[in-house]
Amino acid sequence: MIVIRTPGRLSVRLQPRVLAVGTVCLLLTLAVGVLAVGHGEYPMSPTDVLRTLTGGGSPAEEFIVTQLRLPRLATGLAVGTALGLAGAVFQSLVRNPLGSPDVLGFTQGSATGALVVVAVGGGSAVLAGAAALGGIVTGLLIYLIAWRRGVHGYRLVLVGIGVSAILTGVNGYLMTRVPLMSASRAMLWLTGSLDGRGWSDAVPLLAALAVLMPALLACAPALRMTELGDDAASGLGVRVQRTRMLLLAGAVLLVALSAAAAGPVPFVALTAPHLARRLTRSPGVTLLPAAVIGALITVLADQVALRALPGQLPVGVVTGVIGGGYLVWLLATERRAGRL
Amino acid sequence: MSTSRLGGSGLRLAYDRRVVAEDLTVAVPDRSFTVIIGPNACGKSTLLRALSRLLKPTVGAVLLDGADIRRLPARAVARTLGLLPQSPTAPDGIGVAELVARGRYPHQGLLRQWSPDDERIVAESMAATGVDDLGDRLVDELSGGQRQRVWLAMALAQQTPLLLLDEPTTYLDIAHQIEVLDLCARLHEEQGRTLVAVLHDLNHAARYATHLIAMRDGRVVAAGEPRRIVTAELVEEVFGLPCRVIEDPETGTPLVVPAARARVGTVAR
Numbered sequence: 001m002i003v004i005r006t007p008g009r010l011s012v013r014l015q016p017r018v019l020a021v022g023t024v025c026l027l028l029t030l031a032v033g034v035l036a037v038g039h040g041e042y043p044m045s046p047t048d049v050l051r052t053l054t055g056g057g058s059p060a061e062e063f064i065v066t067q068l069r070l071p072r073l074a075t076g077l078a079v080g081t082a083l084g085l086a087g088a089v090f091q092s093l094v095r096n097p098l099g100s101p102d103v104l105g106f107t108q109g110s111a112t113g114a115l116v117v118v119a120v121g122g123g124s125a126v127l128a129g130a131a132a133l134g135g136i137v138t139g140l141l142i143y144l145i146a147w148r149r150g151v152h153g154y155r156l157v158l159v160g161i162g163v164s165a166i167l168t169g170v171n172g173y174l175m176t177r178v179p180l181m182s183a184s185r186a187m188l189w190l191t192g193s194l195d196g197r198g199w200s201d202a203v204p205l206l207a208a209l210a211v212l213m214p215a216l217l218a219c220a221p222a223l224r225m226t227e228l229g230d231d232a233a234s235g236l237g238v239r240v241q242r243t244r245m246l247l248l249a250g251a252v253l254l255v256a257l258s259a260a261a262a263g264p265v266p267f268v269a270l271t272a273p274h275l276a277r278r279l280t281r282s283p284g285v286t287l288l289p290a291a292v293i294g295a296l297i298t299v300l301a302d303q304v305a306l307r308a309l310p311g312q313l314p315v316g317v318v319t320g321v322i323g324g325g326y327l328v329w330l331l332a333t334e335r336r337a338g339r340l
Numbered sequence: 341m342s343t344s345r346l347g348g349s350g351l352r353l354a355y356d357r358r359v360v361a362e363d364l365t366v367a368v369p370d371r372s373f374t375v376i377i378g379p380n381a382c383g384k385s386t387l388l389r390a391l392s393r394l395l396k397p398t399v400g401a402v403l404l405d406g407a408d409i410r411r412l413p414a415r416a417v418a419r420t421l422g423l424l425p426q427s428p429t430a431p432d433g434i435g436v437a438e439l440v441a442r443g444r445y446p447h448q449g450l451l452r453q454w455s456p457d458d459e460r461i462v463a464e465s466m467a468a469t470g471v472d473d474l475g476d477r478l479v480d481e482l483s484g485g486q487r488q489r490v491w492l493a494m495a496l497a498q499q500t501p502l503l504l505l506d507e508p509t510t511y512l513d514i515a516h517q518i519e520v521l522d523l524c525a526r527l528h529e530e531q532g533r534t535l536v537a538v539l540h541d542l543n544h545a546a547r548y549a550t551h552l553i554a555m556r557d558g559r560v561v562a563a564g565e566p567r568r569i570v571t572a573e574l575v576e577e578v579f580g581l582p583c584r585v586i587e588d589p590e591t592g593t594p595l596v597v598p599a600a601r602a603r604v605g606t607v608a609r
Contacts, residue, residue: 228431234423
């Protein structure tokens with residue numbers, strides 16, 4: 001443990017391993033990002049990309065980078081960050097390693113919102129808005145149903161699974177009601193894709209991250225205390241129910257807005273926190289490393305989808321394979337037994 | 341009459357509509373080792389929950405230093421009043437020193453994460469509970485008695501003048517029960533802390549408490565020094581157990597010996 005102290009009684013505690021993992025993953029993410037911007041019909045070398053990003057490119061390069069390729073990368077980074085962060089919050093809140101937006105029903109809620117728009121017709125902005133709204137309403141609904149002298153992890157999971165089952169049924173029904181052309185649009189949305197994303201897709205989520213990420217990180221110490229149990233956390237001076245409500249609201253917003261930006265990219269929210277915990281070897285929740293790893297998985301998966309596989313697959317097809325595969329490998333090779 | 345920083349009068353304690361205690365009045369004497377006893381479902385744990393601000397009385401208020409404990413800022417309460425609940429959860433893979441350090445939470449802030457005081461107090465708390473040589477071990481790997489000492493160390497690191505313990509000896513074997521209670525008594529004597537514990541075992545309560553609160557059906561039947569209040573009549577009234585009360589040969593405190601099963605006649609020759 002490294003402690004940095006100032007003469008004015010300020011002190012910051014850092015775990016060297018957390019710092020190292022976070023830095024390495026951040027650098028990897030940036031490297032993948034530069035390669036991603038260089039990839040396309042007009043290939044650019046990493047030096048060209050960096051030169052253009054710092055303002056030294058030709059007008060054509062400038063246009064290609066900032067208007068065509070950067071928005072896609074920014075959307076991917078924002079979606080991955082949001083999902084990694086929200087996933088870590090969910091897993092800690094429900095004290096269950098399976099607590100993710102896919103299991104708790106928020107993803108299905110976003111899908112319902114999107115499918116309704118597909119069914120009645122509407123542009124991509126309306127669809128994004130409906131997806132965000134669907135996720136938020138579902139989150140609120142689950143919270144209200146699960147409330148009983150406060151919200152507790154186990155009830156939240158069960159209510160979430162119930163609501164998610166209902167919504168899966170509703171979504172199936174909606175799919176049968178839409179015309180074939182719309183159904184394929186819906187399917188593509190449901191897989192999660194970064195194709196053709198522009199700044200208008202990335203900006204709302206980036207803005208939300210700018211506000212919510214510091215807010216969630218500020219709640220992280222209190223969240224860590226709730227892992228000792230509600231009573232013990234209260235005894236330490238945590239206002240358990242208020243903390244839980246704020247964290248849940250922030251995480252639901254991030255998931256809903258990332259669904260609006262790229263559709264429900266699966267598995268990032270589940271895998272990133274696990275990878276973060278294992279790589280940092282820290283007990284309990286690690287929000288920031290989970291966010292960085294979420295971003296890395298997402299942009300990496302998008303690159304693999306674009307380059308390594310034939311037929312320009314949407315990113316959602318690959319996140320599961322990469323993230324899940326790495327998680328399974330890590331679990332299989334982990335030496336220390338008994339740690340989930 | 342000693343002073344009291346923690347207590348309440350005319351409290352009604354209830355879960356939803358189920359009333360556990362009505363018009364309950366308690367005062368925890370300063371610098372006492374107060375033990376609350378009573379049969380199952382008598383409301384002793386509920387009382388401890390109310391005293392630790394986990395449960396809001398539906399009538400009346402628990403007062404901490406004269407102020408309604410529910411209206412005080414949570415962190416300020418946590419710097420005065422510590423709580424060790426019955427079954428806290430240790431996060432997977434957490435180390436002993438790290439868990440004890442969490443007791444410093446109410447004294448820390450976003451920019452004051454680990455002061456020299458924090459470091460010193462965590463070390464002292466671990467030494468006081470005899471877990472200083474376990475610092476790098478994982479909590480999951482410890483025995484029940486060791487684990488309870490680690491949790492006590494965490495509660496001590498909170499550095500509160502008042503400390504509430506909900507059945508701290510449950511799930512421990514007799515040797516570890518005594519070990520934990522001896523430790524509590526030492527903390528009470530040496531550090532001058534006020535301790536409030538819910539205990540199941542009447543003889544442990546009579547031996548270690550300086551102030552005993554006996555409850556039945558949500559009422560306080562008797563409160564005071566064990567030597568004064570623990571009588572065969574009280575035990576009969578509170579637990580419905582016929583018994584004799586003799587002097588503990590080790591400590592001179594009251595010792596409750598349950599009456600033998602009544603014999604039905606004598607064996608005929």
